[in-house]
Every structure is written in structure tokens, then in C-alpha cells.
Amino acid sequence: MSSKDRDCPAALPGGTADAPEETPARVDGRLLRGEATRDKVLDAAERCFGRDGFDAVSIRQVAAEAGVTLGVVGFHGGSKADLFRTVLARRVNALNLLRRARLTELRSARGRLTLRGIVAAYLAPYIDYASSGDPQWQAYAALIARTTADDRNYCHVRDLYDPVAQEFIAAMAEVHPEAERETLAALLTFSVASLLAVVASRARIAGLADCAPRLPSAYRDTLIEFCTGGMERVLSQSIRVRPA
Amino acid sequence: MSSKDRDCPAALPGGTADAPEETPARVDGRLLRGEATRDKVLDAAERCFGRDGFDAVSIRQVAAEAGVTLGVVGFHGGSKADLFRTVLARRVNALNLLRRARLTELRSARGRLTLRGIVAAYLAPYIDYASSGDPQWQAYAALIARTTADDRNYCHVRDLYDPVAQEFIAAMAEVHPEAERETLAALLTFSVASLLAVVASRARIAGLADCAPRLPSAYRDTLIEFCTGGMERVLSQSIRVRPA
């Protein structure tokens, strides 16, 4: 399959399934024995895609990683592109909800909205998940870093993450009403790129500093301050996005 | 070929070949008729890899793009991994030389070294090449964005780009001698990630701002000010990279 087959096909399959159930789920009073298998497949796909990227992973590798046969992956995951989108969408709610909750906290708290608060509310949840002990969240963080950093995948990402990003841009606009929307969008995108580097470029930081790689959480304060400081500099100087 | 085959193999093939010659080159007094063909192959590979990434490109696609037969790609490019590394290394000197020249200018100019000058000297050359009319440089910029943003490729990138990056970190340390090396490395990596976003995430910026995509050069001032402001904020507050 060429990468062309990933070009913005239809809609995303049900991405709200994030219910961890011990006992097999029932739908219409029917026992769904395959739920556990389905999770095994999606977990394995998450690890594979996060480690090697869409194109470098074969369905047979996913099957081997999950400990199931080839047909099972197709049965639960559909086509390779479907599987990818399902994995991508599976955890999106958790991240979006946490970001929204942090932003709501900021609004309800005493004091007014600050740029630093907005930046931290957007960046910290990803860092926290990426640094948690959960290897599946680590794999998902790597997958997000791989996917979001590439415009080829933007069509898949926009429906999942852009609505929340728009809310944060709106919050930024509250603090800086004079700023153009495009400038705010660029600043948030720069921040996201730096954020993803914390996962995707850990080895390079370690190599440049000649030290051992660290968990993403080690860079939290540095990153938040970098992005906040960068945004405030741009906005205070009224620098605008403009064709050269 | 799985991505595993790209794991830091041997050394890079001669990456200093950047001599644009009109007349066929001579080696040992012998005419090298294949020089033009070799360039066609490398140019085509550059476009393919820049557009779709290593794993999604087949040697047959490169051959078709170059207008040559399959065997020619192997003859001039060697294995797929060799071809990739050759393409990566081909233009590295131009970028490194320009960055070094800008830094040298800064040092020799009146006034002392500033963080903004250092940042601009590192970021601007890439933006300029990426925004030039040359489609091959655009393809190379996309390839770099794809490659540098992924730690899986770090082993290929470090020999090519890290020596110059170290020089810039050293320059940053001149301005801020109190800063830890790891903090400086992280700050430069954040800046590089933001820089690459200007090429790799143009569609997302445009989507978030609901406007048409722009050339990378449109973001030059915003990006440089963002990175400079972010660095100065972190360094002035003595924020350090630390395990959580």
C-alpha cells in the first residue's frame, strides 16, 4: 500500500471506545467475546505504529506483536488504514478532555487568564501521559509525534485535535485580542512542534548534550517557559505572519 | 525492507559531492558519462523521499520519477538505504556552510554576539532554501523535516548536522555561560522543531487559521522572535532540565 491510500478517506471509525472493562461487554444482551482480542490487536498496532510509523509496519507484524493470527487483525481492525485511524482516535478523548479540563480550571480560578496557563494546559497533559509508566500511552505519544508532525496526515488529525486547538487559540485571543488569528495559529503550532520534540527528539537532545536521554517530563518546565516566553515576545512586539 | 535496516549502518557514502558542473566530470582522466544520469536519479529520489518518506517510496517509483530503468537506480544509488543517505548528505554542506558563514559574520561584526543573531543564523538559511524557487531544495527541506524530526533517523543526522549544531550551542554558551549544556541543547532542539514545523506543518497552521498555506518565509520573523524570546525567558529565569 502506498501512502496515497491514506489521503483523507471518508470518516473516522468510532473513536469513543475507551471503556476498560474487566468482564466482557454486552451489546444488545449479546456477549462480545472478541472485546479482549480487539484490545490486544489495537494495543499491538499502537506499539508498532508508534515505534516504526505507518508505512514501515505490516499487518503481519501487528498480528505477531498481538499474538494472534493474520485474519484476526483484519477482522477487528479492518483495512490497514482503518486500523491506523482507529488507533489514532482511540485515546483522543482522554487527551482532549484533560486539556479542556485544565483550561476550564484556569477560567474558573481566581485571577485572570494568562498565556502561561493556557500553554501549560495544552502541553502538560501530553507530557504527563508520555511520561507515565503506561507503555501504551508512551506508544501513543510516539504515534502522535509521528503523525502530527507530518502534513500528510493532517487530514486525519484535524478532526481529532483541531477543535480543542481552536478553543486554545480562542483563549489566547482573549489575552491578546489585537493579535491576528494566523499568528496565534503559528505560535500554537510552534509550541506543539516543540512539545512533540520532547518525545520524538529525545535522542538528539541527549546526543547534543552528551548525556543520557531523559523522560519527557524532565523538559516540562523548560518547554512551557520556552513557549510562553516565545509567544509573549512575538505578541508584545506585534510581529505578524507575512509573505516575504 | 523494514525500517530496521536503516539502523545506523556503517558510514555515509561520499557526501561532499556538490559540484555543479556543466561539462562531464573527469576522474583519473576518464570521462564520467553517467554524471547527469546520477543527478537525475538523486534528484528524483530527493523528491520522492521528501514527498512520501523513506518507507513509502519504492525504488521503482524513483526510477519512474527519474525517467530511467530500475537497474540504473541501483547502479548509481546502490541499495535503497545507500540512496537515502546519499540524498541526505548531498546538500548538507551548503546548509552547514551558510549557517557557519552567518555565525562568523556575527562574530566579526561590530557589537557583540546576541541570542537573536545566533538563532537567526541557524534558522534563516533553512527557511531561505525552503522558500527559494528551486523545487529540489524544497524537496530537500521536506526530507530534512521528515528525517530530523524522528529519532529513528538520528544516527544518520548526527554526523551531518550535529557538528554545526554544537558550534551554535557553544555560541549560545558564550552569551549565557551560566547555562547548562543540556538546557542549551534542549532549547536549540525546540527551535529546530519549530523551524521544521514551518515546512512540515504549513497545512495545519493554515487549517487552524482558516487561511491559505504560506511559504515558509512568511513565518521567518515570527519564528525567530518566538525562539529568541523563548530562549531568553528560560535562560533569564535559570530554568533547568530536570527529571520530574
Added chain:
DNA sequence: TGACATATTATACGGACGTCCAGATAGTTT
């Protein structure tokens, strides 16, 4: 001119790929 190195063609090989499907299995319902 013949010997020779370079360059290119056409083709073949073994293997991995994504997808599909007939059939076996097992739990649920009637």
C-alpha cells in the same frame, strides 16, 4: 582496431505485502 571500463537494458528471483474467504469453533437464542 581491439581491449577495456563505464553505463544501461531487460529480466528474474525469492520474499513480503494487503486483502480476501471458506470453513471450523464456540457461545447464545429459539
Added chain:
DNA sequence: AAACTATCTGGACGTCCGTATAATATGTCA
């Protein structure tokens, strides 16, 4: 028990993959 549905197995399909190679062409040198 029989019918039914969800789940899973094993294997096949045609296609494309990266690589290698024998044969041929092209231009250089002795």
C-alpha cells in the same frame, strides 16, 4: 436440539518489493 451469530483459523490471491545479473551498448585508451 437446531438455528444463529460472533469469533477465529489457515491458507490462498495477485501484486509489489529490493536486489542481483547476464547481455548489450557506448565511449576511451593503447
